[in-house]
Amino acid sequence: MKVKKFLANDNHEAMLKVKTELGPDAVILHQRKVKPKGFFGLFKKPLVEIVAAREEISTNSENKDKNVEASVEDKLKRKIDSKATSINVKENKEDLNKEITEIKGMLQAVLCGINNKQIPNIPSGTNESLTQFYNYLITQEINEELLYKIVDQFNDLIKDNNLGEVDKSIVYSKFDELIRGLVTDQGHMLDSKIIFFVGPTGVGKTTTIAKLAANFSINEGKTVGLISADTYRIAAVEQLKTYCNILNVPMEVIYESSEVNDAIKKLRDKDIILIDTAGRSHKNVQQVQELKHLINEVQEKEIYLVMSCTTNNKDLKEIIKSYEFLEDYKIIFTKLDEATTVGQILNVAYETKKPISYITTGQSVPDDIEILDINKVSSLLLKEAEL
Structure with missing residues (x-):
């Protein structure tokens, strides 16, 4: 792993240095404001210090990532040009x-x-x-x-x-x-134009946001703006930028919670504003507090808690508990196609009493997302029950 410290005048300049030196896959390990050294540093503006790291990866892995990104871009372009259903070849599992x-x-x-x-x-x-x-x-x-x-x-x-x-x-x-x-399945009905997406790491929030942005823009004819607050992973910002460029959707990047309202003002003419937050470990109290501050900056909003069907019940309970500070939210379940059981959907609905809005059924953007259908949940639970 390559680890390096960067100093800059502001967050934007620091992130550019990280991206230039370590690439888009860099992970931010630590960030703080520091005073310049020396006597004259006492009278200067504080600098931004970022410690970032990147795993050393092979050329084959890099080529594979590029091929995957190119494939996603090609699918989206075909979707936008034809506004027809993409043809996806899936293995029969x-x-x-x-x-x-x-x-x-x-x-x-x-x-x-x-x-x-x-x-x-x-x-x-x-x-x-x-x-x-x-x-x-x-x-x-x-x-x-x-x-x-x-x-x-x-x-x-x-x-x-x-x-x-x-x-x-x-x-x-x-x-x-x-x-x-x-199970309440009316969670897809939008109550606000500003929508936060929160949840633990690795559940697919960024890809889910891209799917919804494409759906709102292409299928529903709405104007969409995106805000990325996920600056812990530079790759997440770059991934979202790629989708935005293809969809011709504007995007703002914020580095501190206090910047979110300015970003919203820049996108105020849009029908819907989707906000991608950093994946937070439900066991990291500091990260949860940072998310709480970000959400509290916005008065009128809607919140989606994104969880994976592949997460075990014990961890799902801990995740739900860590987001108890949210007054109200709806749920999106991802990776239904990877799950061997679907009882988690019932457990979470029973535990939270919150509506479940969408489920994702694959990695294809923008196709593999759908509004929750109670009949589908029932049939999935019963299809193997050979009575």
Whole structure:
């Protein structure tokens, strides 16, 4: 890893030095204001000091990144020129995902010793297929508290209707009803023109913003402006600039929270302003505080918390807890195509009581994003439940 310290008169000049010396993949490790050395330094304006680093990468890796960027640019250009659906070639993963889910379920059943007696509230003599359905819900990583509620609902159904047998259609219908009671899918309705995107590192916020910007601009005919506050990673700014250039969308870059309102004023003629924030570790209190200050600078806004379907339930709970300072927000789930279970969507909806607005289903910009469809969530959860 190459690490270097940079001194400059202001943030913009410092970032240019970092980019020139270390390239767009540099990561900002530390940033502060320092007084120039010497007696005369006492009377001069403080300098900006940045410590940045970059991993040494091979030529093959660099060429691969360029090829990926060129591919994305080509897809976007074709989308804008034709305003037609892009043709994406995707591998058929259904069989593989099914096998993985089955293996995972079998392993979990073996490790946990799942049987009728250990699953909560299953009455003696319960229909075998219903017991199998409970087992399946556990393999989908639905949390214990929610599982208890689901079990109670089915037990009430059996008791109230005096059912000796519960067929597949009844199970599916009841479960679909339960999902509709848990998941609110009206989160895509915009309540403000200024939208913040927050969330942990590595969930795909920047790519998600590019997809939404393309959708608003191309499909809905809205004027869009972007603001990047993600100056921890120079590559994130460059990535967003590339999308903006292709879409012919203006973009502002800010280095401190106090600059956000000036950036908004420059884009005030736009219908929608999307703000990309730095990925924050939910365990880093200082970073969370910085984000809080940035958001509090803007009075009228909407906030989307972006999380990945591939994150385990324990970490999702910690992430949700770390964003408790937000008075209100909506949720976007990414990487649905990479997830082997989808119970996390139900768990988060149950835990937060917040609407889920969008899900992303791949890396293709601008295509692989869609408004949450409750029917799809239900079918994804039930498709492997062979009752």
